Structures are given as C-alpha cells and as structure tokens.
Amino acid sequence: MVNPNKVFRTNSREERKILQEISDEHLVREFKKGNLEAFDHLVQKHQDRVYRLTCLWLRNGDHAEDATQEVFLRAFKGLPNFRFVASPLTWLYRTAKHVCSEYNRKQVFENLDESTQVSGNRPELKLNQKQIAEEIRNRVDSLPRRQKEVVVLRYFEEFSTAETAKIMGCREGTVKALLHKALQKLKQVEGSI
Template sequence: MDEDLIERAQNGDRHAFGLLVERHYDFVHSIAWRWSGHAVDAEDIAQTVCLKLAQAIRTFRGASRFRTWLYTLTVNAARDHQRSQSRERRNAANYLADPTSDAANDNHDQAEALWAAVRQLPEKQGDAVLLVYGEGLSHAGAGDVMGCSEATVSWHVHEARKRLKILLGRETV
C-alpha cells in the first residue's frame, strides 16, 4: 500500500502524501522522542520531518525500504535539532527525574537515565544502540541505516555497553 501512496505523492497527489504521513507519523514521533528525550522537541522534530518529507519524497527511489529511508530522514532531523539546542538543554542532568519521585516512577526514571546516557555516547555508538535497542532493528538492519556492516554495528554496540556502564555509575574507570 505504501508503494502506491509513495508513487502518487511523488506525482504531486497531496491526499496521498497526507495519508502517507498519517500512516508513519507515530513511527517518526517515537524515533524523535528517543533521540531528543522531550515530548515538545519530539513534536518539533516530527513536524520538521513532515516538511522535509514533502520536499524529499520525489528523491525516494526505492533502493531501501521506505521505513528505513524515513528513519534516516528522522535521525538526521533529530541530529540537526540537537545541534541547534544549547549545551545546558542536552546535559544529562536535565533528563533525570526528580529524586523525590515515588517508587512507581522508578522504572520510568531508570529508562530516562539510560536514554540520557545513550545521548552522551559518541555519535556512531549512540546510533547503533538506538537502532538496535530503541527501534528493535537487527544489527544488519541497523547497518543498512547507518551505512556500515553488521560487524561494525556489533562493535559499536559492544563499545557503547562499556561506556554506558561507566556513565550510569555501574563500573569505575
């Protein structure tokens, strides 16, 4: 079904483009949220992706799956957004929950701390972790998105795990 909508959107059919955006908006938003860690930023990134998609849809040639191409478009928009934010906004302390929160929020707090630590990783390591654990892609699928081999993704994930242990205070240097 996407193929038909893509072709129609590439030919200027606004209704088809709207349906395509509607079908994939939640996917784009969830990626944006994982990358940014903030609902407001995720919404901004998702809107940016929709605008970029309107311009870029004509360049989609089907060499990869549409969802993989859209994922890459979203990741690039998220990176651009992060670059435009101040260092204070990206500081991991801003992502941690209030320490007085009750026990019901502990799992959420731990997840927030983990994703905040992931955002501190070097770019390729963070990409690999987000693709494999955040999006559930295989190492081969992540390699397709990142433009590298499956083995390289595995190496980035391995290195990221070591750094995350340090960043989360579970291991000393």
C-alpha cells in the same frame, strides 16, 4: 487481499487498519504519480514513530514536534525523487536523524520515564522502576554519540542490523562493533542498577 486503492477513498474507522496493510512502497508510488492523499496516509502511518524517535534524540517535546514536521516537509519535497534503494521507513528515519542532528547535536535521548509504563498500585515498585529507567537513561546518555544511536535504533526502535546500518549510513559490521562496545560499557555498570 486488501485493495490498495480502497484506502484512498475511505474515511471510516477501519482506515487505520487498512492503512497498515498498504505497503509504504505503494504509498510512495501513488504519491509520485501525484496522489497527495497517499502522502497524507504515509504521514498518518508513521508520524507517531517519527515523533517518538525525534523525542529520543532531542529530549525535548517541543523540538521533537518541530523536527517531526520538518521530517515530513523534507519527505514531501524529496519523495518525488525517491529511488527505492532503501525502504521508505528507513529513508524517513535517516531523514529524522539528520533533522535532529541539525536541531541539537549534543542531546540524543529524551527522558525514558515518559515511555516507561508502570502498572499496579505499589508506590515502592513504581519508584524502583523509575529509578531503574533513570539509571538506564543516564548510562545510555554516557555512551558516545554513535553508540547511543545504535542502541536506540536496535533496542528501542527494534530495527534490524541492516536497517540500522542504512539509517546510520555505515556498514553492518560497524553497527555490530558499535553495539558490542556499547553493550560492554553498559554491562560494566550493570551491578549498580
């Protein structure tokens, strides 16, 4: 068993590994007790995921950096009142969603090409995979806003239906219905990919 207090004292390379084993709930409780280092660890643990999500929603790296900073600023101000109704990560993602909505209500996703890693030296394969990624991005972009959100949360960020519902502020049935409609629309154009 990992000693949760050890992470607050170590600066070694193993800190990240240890940090991943510490629950978000523990870090939030420590922060609520006044341990500012616990908040730093929470940021280290989730800043990459929050940044990726803001990139997907804003489609602009500079805006995503600003939005990520705003998310953690709001977290710093809001976590002292956190009630553990949802997980801290779900709360962070929901905060990110609100921040991104404020930054740019029209744009939701960044270009998927940045996240698509193509291996091998065959240029025709790279081009084909780039074209597929571009086509997927275009098809997802053509979905209504709420359907886009559910697709990115369920398939790109791999949240459960329950977590997606909490982040979106709706019921699980609504998430399932939105996902079903989105997948139907995407399947209609599947033959063109």
